[in-house]
Structures are given as C-alpha cells and as structure tokens.
Amino acid sequence: MEPAEEGLQMVSRVSEAAFATSGLRIDSPELRAYLERVTCRVADEHCPDVRPYGAAIPDFNASMAPNGFMQIWTGLLLRVESEAQLAAVIGHEISHYVQRHSLERFETTQRTANVLLAAQLGTAFGGVGGPSIGPLRFDPSQVGELVAQGYLAAYSRDQEAEADRRGLRNLVEAGYAPGAAAQVWANLMEERRACDLPTPPALFASHPPSEERLRSLRELAQGIQNRGEEGQTDFLEATLPHRQRWLRMELTAGHLCRVRVVIERLLEQERGLGVLRYYQGEVYRKRGEEGDLDRAVRAYRQALEHDDAPVGTRRDLGLALERAGREEAARNAFRDYLEANEEAGDRAMVQQYLKELGS
Numbered sequence: 001m002e003p004a005e006e007g008l009q010m011v012s013r014v015s016e017a018a019f020a021t022s023g024l025r026i027d028s029p030e031l032r033a034y035l036e037r038v039t040c041r042v043a044d045e046h047c048p049d050v051r052p053y054g055a056a057i058p059d060f061n062a063s064m065a066p067n068g069f070m071q072i073w074t075g076l077l078l079r080v081e082s083e084a085q086l087a088a089v090i091g092h093e094i095s096h097y098v099q100r101h102s103l104e105r106f107e108t109t110q111r112t113a114n115v116l117l118a119a120q121l122g123t124a125f126g127g128v129g130g131p132s133i134g135p136l137r138f139d140p141s142q143v144g145e146l147v148a149q150g151y152l153a154a155y156s157r158d159q160e161a162e163a164d165r166r167g168l169r170n171l172v173e174a175g176y177a178p179g180a181a182a183q184v185w186a187n188l189m190e191e192r193r194a195c196d197l198p199t200p201p202a203l204f205a206s207h208p209p210s211e212e213r214l215r216s217l218r219e220l221a222q223g224i225q226n227r228g229e230e231g232q233t234d235f236l237e238a239t240l241p242h243r244q245r246w247l248r249m250e251l252t253a254g255h256l257c258r259v260r261v262v263i264e265r266l267l268e269q270e271r272g273l274g275v276l277r278y279y280q281g282e283v284y285r286k287r288g289e290e291g292d293l294d295r296a297v298r299a300y301r302q303a304l305e306h307d308d309a310p311v312g313t314r315r316d317l318g319l320a321l322e323r324a325g326r327e328e329a330a331r332n333a334f335r336d337y338l339e340a341n342e343e344a345g346d347r348a349m350v351q352q353y354l355k356e357l358g359s
C-alpha cells in the first residue's frame, strides 16, 4: 500500500472509531437496519465493505471513507422524498469509493496537507472531532469550511461525472427509478435558491453542483427504459417516526427558510401532516415577519386536524394567538392544552400564561 493510501485508511479508522462513540450516531436499530438494507441493495457486490451510519446533523450530506465508513446525515433523510432518492445518493458515494476517488483527491491536496495533519483533523470524511483525535476540533457539519481551507478538496468535475454515471447504473440495477438522482439535486438547488443560503448545503462542498450536471443526469435517466420503483412507502415507514426530531434539530440550527421550503415539498406526499403543519407553524411563529402570526395560527390549526399533531401544538397555538393580540382565543388554546395533556411537564408555566391573560 502506498503511504498516501495507508494514511487515508488510518484517518478513516480514526474517524469511524470517534464517530461510533460520539453522540451523533443515530441509535435507532430499526433505522440502522433500514439504511443497511438500502445500502446493500444499491451496493450489490460491495455490500460487505460498506458500513452506513445515520448521523444526527441537520444538513444535507452523505460521505464515504476509503475503509467503508459511510455517514448519512439526518438532514439528508429529512429532505429526500423516497427510497430511490436515498439510494441515488448512496449509489453515488459508493461509486466514488469503488473508483478510489478520495485517494486521487487526497493526493492532489498533499502539497499542503500531509498525512499526519489529516490524521490529526480526523475528520477528512465529514467525521467528528472526538475527544482523542488531536488538537483540532470542530463541528462536523463544517465540511465546507475544510474544503475552503484546503484540507479537503472537492471532487473534480470528472470524478463527479463518473460517480453520477456509475451511481445511476447502480440505482437502476437495484431496481430503483432512474429519475430519482436528478430530483435530489433539483430539490437541493431549489432550496439553496429559495433561501439564498450564505453557506450552501454541506454536500455541495464536496460535490460541486451545476445546471450542466442536472441536465446530464436527466438525459441519462431519460435514456433508460426501465422505470424502476420509487419505494416511497417503505421510506416513509422507516423515517416518519423520526421526522419530528429532525425538524426540531433544523429549527434549533436556525434553518427557518430551509425548513419552510422542505415542508412545502413534503406536504405534497400527504403523510405525517400533523407534524409537518405544526413545524410550518413553528417556522412562521419564529420568523415573525408581517402576517406570519396569522400563518402560524392557521398552520397549528391545520396540524390539530391530524392525529399526529405534536402534544405542544395547542400551547404554541396559544402563544401565537397571544402575540397576535387575540387574547380570548389564546386563553381557549391554553385551556385546551392543559385539558388534553394532564401530565404536561410545563403545566405550571401554561397556567402562568393563563393568569397573565387574566383568567
């Protein structure tokens, strides 16, 4: 093995070990099993080499290290609409892996960063800065930062084109809809455009997007006879139980615009509507632009029409109404909340709200 490759393998092992014990790893056995199933289906003969981990990070990214350590971020799982779209990203990453692109990429950056430096960073694959990795620590969602600083080069245009081509072949051979790959990029580019993001989605850092790329993926897909399956039912079954937590993480990270755009797209699937409408309400209540309180009230009320509306919906509806100066309606919402949630941990606080509203 060449020194550069040996170094890369070492970095990969360190990254994986740090990740496996970090709090970022998703601990749901069902979700893990699902990710493994989809990965194996699209990886085919490379299945035994690949170890996919869900990572609790609110941005769109997936990455794969040369030792088979694959990360799939929750921000990606929240944004893809079907198993075919998930498989498209996984298939693309596996193509980079099979073609040993990260080694090529690494060798091109070796002039400035030697193997040891990368080992100290320990995060060359979007990994984590765990306690034992060395002097440098940083937020693993800052892959873009690493690229900007020259520690990690983006894949080249040729590498990307090749991974797109091979990834699409993996996707189709696994029986998935070929159009899914282009759709992933189209959605992501739309999100960036709509929100005018100061930092683009993390995946963009290592996989530079372009209109040309989108066009060529669409053309490739159109040339394929086999229509394949979207696998939306299985995907929703595996991810819906987690969606609420993922949306909350995005909001905590301040992604108001991005969440709004994602929710509008997911609403079209007509599943998990109580959760989606609730978070739509949250986005508007937190944004607080002209007319947003009315939008928030409308969204919370729509959420309450569905069984899966989160328990806090009535309370947050009350808060929005109170801020909008609709005191009587706010009182009713708070009372409804207390009545519907006898065990609510924030009972005393909501009773205080009621007192302040004069009841």
Ligand SMILES: [Zn+2]
Pocket (backbone or CB within 6 Å): 092, 096, 155, 159, 160, 163, 206, 207
């Ligand atoms: Zn790529």
